[in-house]
Amino acid sequence: MNEDVAARETAAEQAFVDRVYxxxxxxxxxxxxxxxxxxxxxxxxxxxxxVERDAMVFQxxxxxxxxxxxxxxxxxxxxxLREEIDPEPRYVGRIGLRDDNxxxxxxxxxxxxxxxxxxxxxxxxxxxxxxxxxxxxxxxxVGVEDELLDAEAGGDLPxxxxxxxxxxxxxxxxxxxxxxxxxxxxxxxxxxxxxxxGAVTITGGPGTGKTVVALHRAAYLLFTDRRRYESGGxxxxxxxxxxxxxxxxxxxxLGETAVALRSLGxxxxxxxxxxxxxxxxxxxxxxxxxxxxxxxxxxxxVPGAPAEFRLFYRDDVLTLDRAELGRIRRRLxxxxxxxxxxxxxxxxxxxxxxxxxxxxxxxERGRESFNDELLSLDTFVDFALAWWPPLDAAQVMxxxxxxxxxxxxxxxxxxxxxxxxxxxxxxxxxxxxDVALLDxxxxxLGDVPLKTDEDAEYADHVGGDLQxxxxxxxxxxxxxxxxxxxxxxxxxxxxxxxxxxxAQDLTPMQWRMxxxxxxxxxxxIVGDPAQSSWPxxxxxxxxxxxxxxxxxxxxxxxxxxxxxxxxxxAHAAAxxxxxxxxxxxxxxxxxxxxxxxxxxxxxxLESAVRAxxxxxxxxxxxxxxxxxxxxxRAEVNSWLASWPELAADAPSAAAxxxxxxxxxxDRVVVLTGxxxxxxxxxxxxxxxxxxxxxxxxxxxxxxxxVLTRATQLLTTVS
Numbered sequence: 001m002n003e004d005v006a007a008r009e010t011a012a013e014q015a016f017v018d019r020v021y022x023x024x025x026x027x028x029x030x031x032x033x034x035x036x037x038x039x040x041x042x043x044x045x046x047x048x049x050x051v052e053r054d055a056m057v058f059q060x061x062x063x064x065x066x067x068x069x070x071x072x073x074x075x076x077x078x079x080x081l082r083e084e085i086d087p088e089p090r091y092v093g094r095i096g097l098r099d100d101n102x103x104x105x106x107x108x109x110x111x112x113x114x115x116x117x118x119x120x121x122x123x124x125x126x127x128x129x130x131x132x133x134x135x136x137x138x139x140x141x142v143g144v145e146d147e148l149l150d151a152e153a154g155g156d157l158p159x160x161x162x163x164x165x166x167x168x169x170x171x172x173x174x175x176x177x178x179x180x181x182x183x184x185x186x187x188x189x190x191x192x193x194x195x196x197x198g199a200v201t202i203t204g205g206p207g208t209g210k211t212v213v214a215l216h217r218a219a220y221l222l223f224t225d226r227r228r229y230e231s232g233g234x235x236x237x238x239x240x241x242x243x244x245x246x247x248x249x250x251x252x253x254l255g256e257t258a259v260a261l262r263s264l265g266x267x268x269x270x271x272x273x274x275x276x277x278x279x280x281x282x283x284x285x286x287x288x289x290x291x292x293x294x295x296x297x298x299x300x301x302v303p304g305a306p307a308e309f310r311l312f313y314r315d316d317v318l319t320l321d322r323a324e325l326g327r328i329r330r331r332l333x334x335x336x337x338x339x340x341x342x343x344x345x346x347x348x349x350x351x352x353x354x355x356x357x358x359x360x361x362x363x364e365r366g367r368e369s370f371n372d373e374l375l376s377l378d379t380f381v382d383f384a385l386a387w388w389p390p391l392d393a394a395q396v397m398x399x400x401x402x403x404x405x406x407x408x409x410x411x412x413x414x415x416x417x418x419x420x421x422x423x424x425x426x427x428x429x430x431x432x433x434d435v436a437l438l439d440x441x442x443x444x445l446g447d448v449p450l451k452t453d454e455d456a457e458y459a460d461h462v463g464g465d466l467q468x469x470x471x472x473x474x475x476x477x478x479x480x481x482x483x484x485x486x487x488x489x490x491x492x493x494x495x496x497x498x499x500x501x502x503a504q505d506l507t508p509m510q511w512r513m514x515x516x517x518x519x520x521x522x523x524x525i526v527g528d529p530a531q532s533s534w535p536x537x538x539x540x541x542x543x544x545x546x547x548x549x550x551x552x553x554x555x556x557x558x559x560x561x562x563x564x565x566x567x568x569x570a571h572a573a574a575x576x577x578x579x580x581x582x583x584x585x586x587x588x589x590x591x592x593x594x595x596x597x598x599x600x601x602x603x604x605l606e607s608a609v610r611a612x613x614x615x616x617x618x619x620x621x622x623x624x625x626x627x628x629x630x631x632x633r634a635e636v637n638s639w640l641a642s643w644p645e646l647a648a649d650a651p652s653a654a655a656x657x658x659x660x661x662x663x664x665x666d667r668v669v670v671l672t673g674x675x676x677x678x679x680x681x682x683x684x685x686x687x688x689x690x691x692x693x694x695x696x697x698x699x700x701x702x703x704x705x706v707l708t709r710a711t712q713l714l715t716t717v718s
Contacts, residue, residue, distance in 0.1 A: 198552030207563025232496025286507025337446025515547035
């Protein structure tokens with residue numbers, strides 16, 4: 001009988017979903033027609049037609065993208081309210097749709113009318129009698145899951161399934177995070193719909209859905225104030241490239257594309273770093289005191305630049321020696337950042353030289369003639385360009401590789417031991433930790449003024465007996481003959497919203513970097529202090545407070561662990577308590593009856609790991625992570641490549657443990673502890689957990705993170 005009821009209810013919902021998809025096709029056709037009409041307006045031959053074309057084509061393209069993104073899981077919810085409130089069911093979906101009569105067919109999940117879908121409970125039903133989740137594959141309804149919230153008003157309403165949330169939690173994981181629009185819980189919904197102004201902080205232990213809630217909040221903000229957030233943009237910052245690839249489909253699946261996803265190694269335009277420094281080096285580079293070292297570096301004389309200029313002018317010998325050039329450099333820097341002073345350099349050098357003109361023959365033609373004559377000399381222009389060239393952050397970072405230079409700018413700020421660590425770390429390509437340092441230098445140096453700023457810069461120096469210098473040579477020098485304006489200037493503040501995930505791991509220097517991209521933005525900050533890999537949380541907290549200065553903060557805490565089975569999380573929580581972590585311990589709501597496996601004192605590590613990986617891969621349908629100490633990553637990767645059951649060059653064997661995939665790497669991946677931040681797998685095999693713990697001063701927190709990544713099976717091999 002229950003199967004008959006489920007089949008009948010599924011068929012009824014299928015009929016409605018078919019109507020919605022038909023209307024989706026009508027809406028898509030209307031959007032395409034709008035685009036065609038817009039292009040026709042562009043052929044009218046006047047400026048107004050071009051403006052109308054751009055507006056119409058933009059709106060049409062945005063709507064088409066939204067409709068295309070909504071195809072998967074378009075309709076996922078139904079509300080049956082008390083009959084006196086509304087006798088007709090209300091359907092909730094990824095987007096809002098109206099029928100040909102402009103009546104609502106589908107409510108956008110972000111709309112106020114849809115809030116009750118997430119907020120209603122049996123204790124507070126908000127006039128909802130039954131809440132139904134539709135499980136769909138494309139346009140096909142494959143099942144329904146019901147919750148009866150008001151038994152007295154329920155009457156004869158059929159109730160099908162065991163609950164949408166549990167069905168969702170039990171599904172296999174793949175290599176991407178998915179949206180949770182159908183199963184958002186009440187405490188999560190409150191964070192998603194929090195006030196837009198200021199900053200929202202979302203805290204909670206492992207598996208509470210902090211990341212996906214924050215991403216849905218970004219989609220909600222774009223829905224509620226599209227003009228602001230779409231034009232200003234939304235920046236999402238995460239811990240690693242692996243993490244960013246994991247979450248990259250969530251917002252597009254919700255129809256939102258005005259979002260920049262960047263790992264900490266990619267926040268600065270034009271730089272992409274993928275490797276971490278050793279923990280000891282990372283601790284030095286992340287500390288706030290590095291800002292002072294870099295500020296000093298940006299103010300130093302250019303290594304190798306000319307230290308003197310001599311010129312015979314009429315009856316006088318004019319000299320700019322090292323001491324005078326030092327005074328001029330300090331005078332220029334007193335006005336602001338280095339590159340911003342380029343238009344002042346020629347004027348200031350000429351001021352010093354003119355004061356040395358004493359002869360009657362030298363002064364008879366006056367200052368303007370003196371300026372024009374010197375600015376026509378290649379020797380002067382070449383000297384000025386070499387003495388005060390436009391600088392970029394990479395150049396100044398290169399200066400720091402000189403031990404004497406680093407000792408000079410680091411004196412009294414960083415120890416000799418720290419200087420040695422830095423010098424060794426800068427022998428290769430920039431690390432993830434270097435990105436924040438490069439950004440600090442970009443800011444300390446400033447932008448070279450654009451040509452459009454030129455007149456204003458010169459006008460700043462008109463006064464007294466000085467006349468504004470506007471010769472061709474001076475203007476050529478001021479803009480720099482080989483300089484190309486950067487595409488993303490540091491004075492820009494391009495983002496309207498900044499979302500920071502795994503915020504507990506950001507160093508003070510990384511907070512400074514992210515803050516520059518959100519001075520006028522609203523913020524969402526996600527984290528769990530117990531999972532922090534930064535050893536000085538008080539310093540990081542102060543840097544975060546500075547980034548949010550003047551912004552109202554709205555705090556939300558998530559208390560339910562939806563990821564781990566209760567058996568796995570009990571094991572992880574026991575570890576946290578045993579090693580003294582002050583961990584936020586959420587309640588795990590799902591049990592599998594399978595305890596974690598611990599293999600101790602194994603004789604052959606490779607054989608033990610191989611056996612466990614194969615066992616886990618055979619028992620779970622989704623992804624499997626092999627988590628290793630940093631020093632063992634290459635070794636374990638070589639093992640994986642040599643195992644015929646998983647190797648990419650043995651597709652027939654691999655299919656048996658990779659869900660039919662032609663390559664085992666689609667399912668099984670080797671990661672370090674830090675790489676696992678924010679990720680989840682059906683099964684985890686942890687290799688040498690003690691070594692992970694011993695890797696850094698925050699190794700215990702890292703291992704705690706690792707132990708909370710599995711949804712179904714967990715094995716440790718010691």
